[in-house]
Amino acid sequence: MRSVFGDRRAIAILLLPALIVYVTVMLVPVLTSLGYTFFTGSPITGFTFSGLRNVGTLVTDPEIRQALLFTVGYAIVVTALQVALGYALALFYVFVLRRLSVLVRTLVFFPVILPTVAVALLFQRLFAIVPGNGVVNQLLTAIGVRPVDFFSDGLTAFVVIVLMDLWRSIGFYGVLLYAGLLDIPDDVIESARLDGAGGFRLVRNIVLPLSLPVLLSSLIFSINGTLKVFDTVLALTNGGPGNSTTPLTLAMFNEAFSYGDYGYGSTIALLLSLLCLLVTLGVFRSARRDLTKA
Template identity: 65%
Template sequence: MIITVGQVLFGYLLALLYNFFLKRASGIIRTLVFFPVVLPTVAVALLFQKLFEFAPQTGLVNSILNAFGLHSVDWFGTAGHAFIVIALLDIWRSMGFYGVLLYTGLLDIPDDILESARLDGASGIRLVRHIVFPLSLPVLVSSLIFSINGTLKVFDSIYALTGGGPGTSTTPLTLYMYSTSFAGGQYGYGATVALLLTIMCLIVTAFILRGTRSDAVKD
């Protein structure tokens, strides 16, 4: 849930930045922010391993902590710290994609509606809250569905970054399915886990769509 909120929230903030502040220069920024999306997952995971390294060498993050008089943190030694690194990796890598996706939704908002709202005194946060946000809700729902399903099906980033450790504290269903099926040879049990994961994705998608449709009917 934290990863989903982070991906969509930062993506939406980027979309607002592209549409209302950067204007013509947004193309260059969109390309730079989108770049992590096309990077190989293993390369990104190795980058984060080096950034948060505790031993035998001190990574950049721990070096910054030491510079401020704080102790180094074993980021991959405890479940809580390892989850923070995983969340940062997934949010950083995906927010460019959601920024572009939500930006296309903002482009569909008619300019005359925005101009009318500005003439009526709406600006800044009020404009976003009362005009932009409601009109961009459909693409926000799509982003939520993409993000939640992607989080439920995450495999490569965790496998390359922590391997599910320490212990099994960061092992998602996908990695558990892989280890059960191919490492443990329990293919039937692994198929059951895969089926459960598919049902979970369908339930989450149906729940979100039903919730948004109910809100639309009430409005």
Template identity: 35%
Template sequence: MTHASETAVRAGAAPRRSLLSRMGDTPIPWVLPLALILIAVFLYPIIEIVRLGFTDADLVGTDYEYTIGSYTSLFTAPSFANMLTVTALFVGFSVAFQMLLGFAIALMLDQGTKRNLRGTVITRTAVLSAWAIPGVIIGVIWSLLYAEGETGILNYFLTFVGVDDPIAFLSNPTNALIAVTVANIWRGTAFSMIFIYAGLQTFPQDVIEAAKMDGAGAVNRLFRVVIPILLPVLLVNMIVIIVDTFNTFDMVMAMTGGGPGRSTEVIALSIYNQIFNNFDLGSGAATATLLLVINVALTVVYFRFLEKGKEAKKA
């Protein structure tokens, strides 16, 4: 043993640890498997979708060339404006009524719970059941409700109020878009109700009592106290359901398949039809990239609201 090593041993110096040993004291071994899974099932497919959007690939052949033709044909196609219009109407009305109905139901449940009224648990369970049912099943259920033949449940009940001719719920373009939107509102109201009801449970009751002492009526308390305080919750809820509605595919596919014509073809369903019905992988990937950009933009807005909410709480 050399003089330097003897000095180190006497001084109690710890032996040099290996790289693996030092990594064991860090979160890397725990985070690395998750990171690899995310890269394999999330990041890599996104990169591939963006790459294929710049090609003329299809599902039949294996040869393709890199080109911007997929984006050119997407933005210049006559169906592009119709797809955006249908998606905007579908998302706009769905989000508006999901927010309104979810807020109304959450407010009634909150007031019913405070007054110890019976049936609040049953109401919550009934509303939650709509959220728990898969979208394909919801599409099948509402297709049975909207059926135009003798089995059509809604048309059957309409005969009791004097409507003899069956209404073309799903074969008329305008009616089909309204019918799909109504089904999506019924499906998504539950999430808004849960979100807003959770916000109401953390609502400061002393503020309400102070408003009552100042003589504010129920309507004034709602619009001048409750809604302003719940505004961060409402905004986050709105962004989340906008993202969810933009990506709605299964329910619309089960109900109409995008028809009649393309009257109910939202962006997510258009991606499916382009790739698996028209075998146009390049155009489908370009449309998917467009939807990805929309989702990323909405996600950035979502995190901005979260940061503002945290700053407001600190203040």
């Protein structure tokens, strides 16, 4: 084995197939998309060189500004709730249910595997007002509150999207963080309990510091996923009402494939990629700073 890994030719032969696949699937599309940012048009209508005009349009486009605000706001809210509620679920599995958590974990995880369109149709029915009130509006009527048209206002539509995404994903983050909590040695927990730590003190002083690596991974995974939200919004509101719930991904899709401008769509994709990169680097730097202080 040492002779194989010490041979540069053998290493090249072993790595070459994976490298070819990576370059073909990842690097070529990325570089192609980056090149599109200097052009306008599409493969059907033809491309015209426009230089940095797409970047100038992006900076002054109010719809992109609205999409950016929605994307960032959605990412902050959903990421915070996903990680916080997932961590609470994980603590519940470990310290309350313990061995009886298998059934609960399965039931809570079940929405993760459901198709997005099916979940969107479910939430449309739950929050519907026409042709008949959904379950939510029926409950509001029962307590004396007038029915609300959730999908006619940007704020209420945003709330429904957040609730839908949390319902779909909370089981995944619960299981992910639960696996991280299982790596904490039992003798450390027992020693802390013998020293008088229990309940909130045990979680704050022992469990939370030891689970920071998996929390960091969950945070990065969540925020990158929420910044790139697409199918949830497309299936539930299609970016409406107006463009109040249109994320950058949907704006990119519309520009490239609905309006036939691959250049401007690729420029929006570049903005989204830079945003994901900056956020990930920010999370890493903050975590490193916290670990250094600790």
